[in-house]
Amino acid sequence: MFPASRYSCQAHRCIRALKTVPTEHTAPQLYTTLHRRTCSSLSTPRITTHYTIHPRDKDPRWEGVEMERFADEADVVIVGGGPAGLSAAIRLKQLANEHEKELRVCLVEKASQIGAHTLSGACLEPSAINELFPDWKERGAPLHTPVTEDVFSILTEKHRIPVPMLPGLPMQNHGNYIVRLGNFVRWLGEQAEELGVELYPGYAAAEDVFERGMELHAKVTMFGEGCHGHLAKQLYKKFNLRENCEPQTYAIGLKEVWMIDEKKWRPGRVEHSVGWPLNRHTYGGSFLYHLNEGEPLVALGFVVGLDYSNPYLSPFREFQRWKHHPFVAPTLEGGNRIAYGARALNEGGIQSLPKLTFPGGLLIGCSPGFMNVPKIKGTHTAMKSGMLAAEAIFPKVTAESLDSETAGLHVPEYAEALKNSWVWKELYAVRNIRPSFHNYFGLYGGMVYTGIFYWILRGKEPWTLKHCGLDANQLKPAKDCTPIDYPKPDGKISFDLLSSVALSGTNHEGDQPAHLTLKDDSVPVARNLAIYDGPEQRFCPAGVYEYVPLETGDGMRLQINAQNCVHCKTCDIKDPSQNINWVVPEGGGGPAYNGM
Numbered sequence: 259m260f261p262a263s264r265y266s267c268q269a270h271r272c273i274r275a276l277k278t279v280p281t282e283h284t285a286p287q288l289y290t291t292l293h294r295r296t297c298s299s300l301s302t303p304r305i306t307t308h309y310t311i312h313p314r315d316k317d318p319r320w321e322g323v324e325m326e327r328f329a330d331e332a333d334v335v336i337v338g339g340g341p342a343g344l345s346a347a348i349r350l351k352q353l354a355n356e357h358e359k360e361l362r363v364c365l366v367e368k369a370s371q372i373g374a375h376t377l378s379g380a381c382l383e384p385s386a387i388n389e390l391f392p393d394w395k396e397r398g399a400p401l402h403t404p405v406t407e408d409v410f411s412i413l414t415e416k417h418r419i420p421v422p423m424l425p426g427l428p429m430q431n432h433g434n435y436i437v438r439l440g441n442f443v444r445w446l447g448e449q450a451e452e453l454g455v456e457l458y459p460g461y462a463a464a465e466d467v468f469e470r471g472m473e474l475h476a477k478v479t480m481f482g483e484g485c486h487g488h489l490a491k492q493l494y495k496k497f498n499l500r501e502n503c504e505p506q507t508y509a510i511g512l513k514e515v516w517m518i519d520e521k522k523w524r525p526g527r528v529e530h531s532v533g534w535p536l537n538r539h540t541y542g543g544s545f546l547y548h549l550n551e552g553e554p555l556v557a558l559g560f561v562v563g564l565d566y567s568n569p570y571l572s573p574f575r576e577f578q579r580w581k582h583h584p585f586v587a588p589t590l591e592g593g594n595r596i597a598y599g600a601r602a603l604n605e606g607g608i609q610s611l612p613k614l615t616f617p618g619g620l621l622i623g624c625s626p627g628f629m630n631v632p633k634i635k636g637t638h639t640a641m642k643s644g645m646l647a648a649e650a651i652f653p654k655v656t657a658e659s660l661d662s663e664t665a666g667l668h669v670p671e672y673a674e675a676l677k678n679s680w681v682w683k684e685l686y687a688v689r690n691i692r693p694s695f696h697n698y699f700g701l702y703g704g705m706v707y708t709g710i711f712y713w714i715l716r717g718k719e720p721w722t723l724k725h726c727g728l729d730a731n732q733l734k735p736a737k738d739c740t741p742i743d744y745p746k747p748d749g750k751i752s753f754d755l756l757s758s759v760a761l762s763g764t765n766h767e768g769d770q771p772a773h774l775t776l777k778d779d780s781v782p783v784a785r786n787l788a789i790y791d792g793p794e795q796r797f798c799p800a801g802v803y804e805y806v807p808l809e810t811g812d813g814m815r816l817q818i819n820a821q822n823c824v825h826c827k828t829c830d831i832k833d834p835s836q837n838i839n840w841v842v843p844e845g846g847g848g849p850a851y852n853g854m
Contacts, residue, residue: 293780335476339367342623343482344446346644351453368462370846372447373440380439386641402552403436406526413533438853464844486827499612513559517591525550538700564729569793578752601800618666687717736791763850773843782816
């Protein structure tokens with residue numbers, strides 16, 4: 259863990275001041291008043307001093323460091339070794355071989371190994387892999403579990419209401435495969451290497467494209483970092499890419515892998531549920547998949563929309579509580595939990611897609627957000643976006659008329675190709691399902707909408723619903739919410755947070771600067787703790803953020819245990835002050851998932 263830093267702005271002063279603030283104040287006004295009354299005369303020591311907060315030329319840690327870097331050149335650089343990035347790399351080399359062209363493709367990935375940061379449910383729709391490798395079975399792709407049984411339920415606290423899986427509904431999984439996505443991504447990496455793609459795992463791209471000690475130049479850079487990418491955040495601002503779209507909305511997905519009693523194992527069975535333990539106004543649900551990989555394994559998880567309003571909600575503890583439901587617990591009893599992880603998911607859909615191209619680069623995969631939310635699937639659309647991007651840029655990067663070997667190319671043809679593809683048609687049809695849950699009836703109103711307008715009209719309604727805004731703005735002050743009394747974990751079916759994180763294999767070198775940076779060190783205690791009772795200590799699925807007593811005097815301080823971070827990005831998304839800026843740590847750090 260990193261050394262804890264101290265706050266001189268004390269929570270008890272904020273709480274006393276809160277009692278004197280007019281009740282009609284909005285949350286931003288409340289923060290301004292509290293900060294002025296309690297902190298104006300106090301100095302706050304730094305917690306984080308990352309270069310995005312304090313420039314290197316003013317940071318003593320960089321004194322005497324040689325800032326020149328070795329530069330290398332490639333035709334195409336791809337940031338991110340997930341399904342989108344690898345599919346793009348593979349397609350580029352396939353096209354180069356077909357047209358007998360020399361093409362250097364370099365892919366950088368921050369995980370120590372390809373697939374080590376990959377986490378998904380995952381139930382894979384094979385449409386994209388069928389196009390990329392029609393012979394994927396002969397090539398040994400790790401798709402071993404075709405779906406044989408589909409179960410959907412609404413859960414109450416003690417009971418289950420079965421919901422018929424009608425043909426054509428997005429949750430139907432006929433023809434899909436249950437996979438361990440990390441293994442599938444690792445296999446894609448092997449195929450890419452065989453085609454001549456240069457893979458560089460353990461390289462954390464930090465500045466469009468930057469890695470201390472090496473600088474990569476390319477005609478086009480493809481950004482496939484995954485959900486809420488660090489570089490994508492910079493690109494959105496630099497090129498104003500989100501000018502004409504709605505804010506992206508997100509969920510957090512938590513997952514475990516269990517080895518269960520073989521008598522309870524039903525390979526190919528897919529179970530989904532909504533309802534308990536969440537209330538009708540909190541979007542979310544569960545999955546439980548029975549794998550067929552030689553051992554009685556199940557993958558199970560829980561998804562919570564990050565537009566929830568109660569700051570006392572803990573997605574991790576909701577997940578642990580869900581496992582005790584009478585419909586779920588019998589499968590796990592007597593079993594052994596062998597893996598845990600978490601990741602944020604894009605849920606904005608087609609309304610929230612940014613502009614995808616800009617001079618010198620483009621966005622692919624879950625970075626801009628191609629997830630089909632009602633299907634809970636984004637791998638097939640991410641792969642297809644990478645393939646379409648490769649097909650759009652190939653003629654340009656191989657054109658002999660280029661003035662420079664590393665000229666930054668703009669490829670708007672990629673966006674046009676997407677709009678003419680099955681990806682766009684699929685996402686357009688489901689565009690209203692997620693925002694339809696923002697109604698008085700919540701979950702149940704959204705399900706009725708889905709039944710009427712998706713199943714009957716197939717998503718062809720002549721309107722597009724809007725989202726409710728940034729997830730960070732949806733939290734209510736703690737004084738307006740009821741604390742949630744979570745049961746203690748039993749150590750058999752439910753578990754504590756730190757023992758769960760231990761199963762993720764997460765590690766960061768202890769002497770590196772913290773990658774969980776703050777824009778203003780005074781904000782967590784003065785605003786997040788005082789107004790929202792410190793929600794970061796509950797929405798983080800890895801125990802990174804803690805409010806602990808000051809060693810001297812009264813009050814609290816924020817402790818950041820950056821060593822625990824599983825790179826889910828939830829803190830950057832849900833922080834009600836938008837004060838946390840997640841930046842890449844040293845390459846190779848983070849979780850070490852094995853087939854998640």
